[in-house]
Amino acid sequence: MTIILRLFAWGLAAAIAFATVGPAERRPHLNLGQNGEHALAFVLLGLAFGLAHTRNRSLTATFVIVFTGLIEVLQFWAPGRHARMSDFVVDALAASLGLVIAAALDWKLRRAQRSLP
Numbered sequence: 001m002t003i004i005l006r007l008f009a010w011g012l013a014a015a016i017a018f019a020t021v022g023p024a025e026r027r028p029h030l031n032l033g034q035n036g037e038h039a040l041a042f043v044l045l046g047l048a049f050g051l052a053h054t055r056n057r058s059l060t061a062t063f064v065i066v067f068t069g070l071i072e073v074l075q076f077w078a079p080g081r082h083a084r085m086s087d088f089v090v091d092a093l094a095a096s097l098g099l100v101i102a103a104a105l106d107w108k109l110r111r112a113q114r115s116l117p
Contacts (some may be wrong), residue, residue, distance in 0.1 A: 019041070020074075050099040056086075
């Protein structure tokens with residue numbers, strides 16, 4: 001199961017990187033507004049990485065936040081794209097929320113497994 005979660009997390013990271021740095025017309029639009037789309041994508045990213053990489057949560061969180069900043073900075077060199085501090089803040093907060101949800105789910109799952117006979 002872990003390998004599937006890891007493949008999903010890395011695939012999602014690649015898709016978000018392409019949507020963020022790639023051609024704007026190829027980016028999916030969900031009619032949630034720019035911040036809503038960013039928040040959804042990065043909550044899912046944080047959740048996916050948080051569930052896939054549970055051994056060192058602080059390292060996972062650091063990676064996800066650095067990844068978020070890196071793809072925002074890469075937009076400086078992407079034609080037609082704009083790097084914004086506000087986008088980074090929304091993305092990082094949303095990813096952090098996803099990581100917290102993943103940690104809570106993992107904690108509940110481990111607690112439930114310990115209580116089984």
